[in-house]
Amino acid sequence: MADGGVEDLLRALAPQVLGALVRRYGHFDTAEDATQEALLAAATRWPRAGLPDDPKAWLITVASRRLTDLLRAEQARRHRETVVAGRLPADRWLAPPADRPPDDADDSLILLFLCCHPSLPPAGQIALTLRAVGGLSTAEVARAFLVPEATMTRRITRAKQRIRDSGLPFALSAGAERAARLDAVLHVLYLIFNEGYASTAGERLHRTDLRAEAIRLARLLHRLTDDPEAAGLLALMLLTDARTPARTGPDGMLVPMAEQDRSRWRGEQIAEGTALVAAALPRGAAGPYQVQAAIAALHGEAPSVAATDWPQIVALYEVLLALQDNPVVRLNHAVAVAMTRGPRAGLALLDALAADRRVAEDPRRYAARAHLLELAGEADPARQAYLAAARRSMNLAQQRYLHARAARLG
């Protein structure tokens, strides 16, 4: 079997193997180490010797043996503490009925919830999710985040120790607890996607694509939960990622959406994302990911800036602001208002934002002002605003773009 095929198989099996081990033996942190070692053994052996008849069973057997070895070594070194799984009251978690065989889907989902537990710092949630659920090696995760491998190892170890010490049961939460935990998972996946989306050509991940990994995990979550916000997140990722081929200029400069060559957008991905959000929206009160996905879908299906359904986008931003009043959303809303009611209306909103400390000095507010002043035909104030935005930006590529726009105005 080709190396790439083995790698994909191992990544898909990783959370199932870890889930089986933790369910059977507990010791989340040691089980995770044991699973990593089994995956490494398989990655070395299978391309040469061929696949075993039951790859998952092979991995579970090898990992179990390794876990036993590791636990024996730990026990010899220090007094073993028993972490009682029943710390959470019984009505806060539910275990499947005793006669039902454990479901692989449940295990992967439980694992995802564990790795994204709100008590972990975001960096730990992200690192652990990518390794334990994504099946990436520590080196791959380290390279993805441009940190030394030793740093990433420490981050993952600390996260695993927190989970071990928290006494969290290996089971699904119920009710409001589950909703909050699902929110945490969605947020982690969104952070992973954004990390991948923000990187330029010069920071491309070696072999593994962070954006693709976020999408893969979002698909898994969507399949396992059938939750509308999970569908919304997946849709948002697909719709955003679809624009990638048009996003970068020759010097690595980001091309704003209004100037992108839309023929380079990935039509299939836009169609898939649009279908997902269209199916999710009617299912009840829309959450923020669904609303953002709906906005992205409206952009995705517009053949040009002028042909975009701006009034609908304004309405959606207003729904979003009611859900999460966020200064960046306010900026985008102002620009959308400008596209429906004229630049002056948008400028009024942007000027009002000068009173919001979170965004008053943000280069993006100045850039949006500059853009709208340009649309209003005020060349000199627009030029000054572009220069003011460039002065506030720390991003060289962004500054090049802003200076170039200023230069165009004389």
Added chain:
Amino acid sequence: MKYLIMLYGTQQDYDVLAGRPSDRPPMSPEQIAAMHAHMESVHKELAESGELVDAQGLTAPVHARRVRLRGGAPVVTDGPYAETQEVLAGYTLVECAGFDRATEIAARFVNPEAEGEYVDVRPVLDGIAELQG
């Protein structure tokens, strides 16, 4: 053994990269792309050889803060450097066989087109023991 390779720049150098009009000739998108591609390929090689520990770029000197104490209270100065002052612009930390290898690596960071440009490479202390003995 670890070595720190240090790259320098002035506010004016950053302005050229940012496209800010100045007396210095601007860099074209192709030149900038070539610079990024070269840096990416050097770091990729170092990652593959296992010699790369860490590498970061720093933002322009104007974004620096200088912190002092006056009467025991911190006093902050924004943008403490002059426009033409050379400051640290970025670093690459490598772990390799010896100083000569580190020097060989450092040479790859010097822009052949920029006359007089240089980088510094310094050995990193091995640990507290080297300080305290």
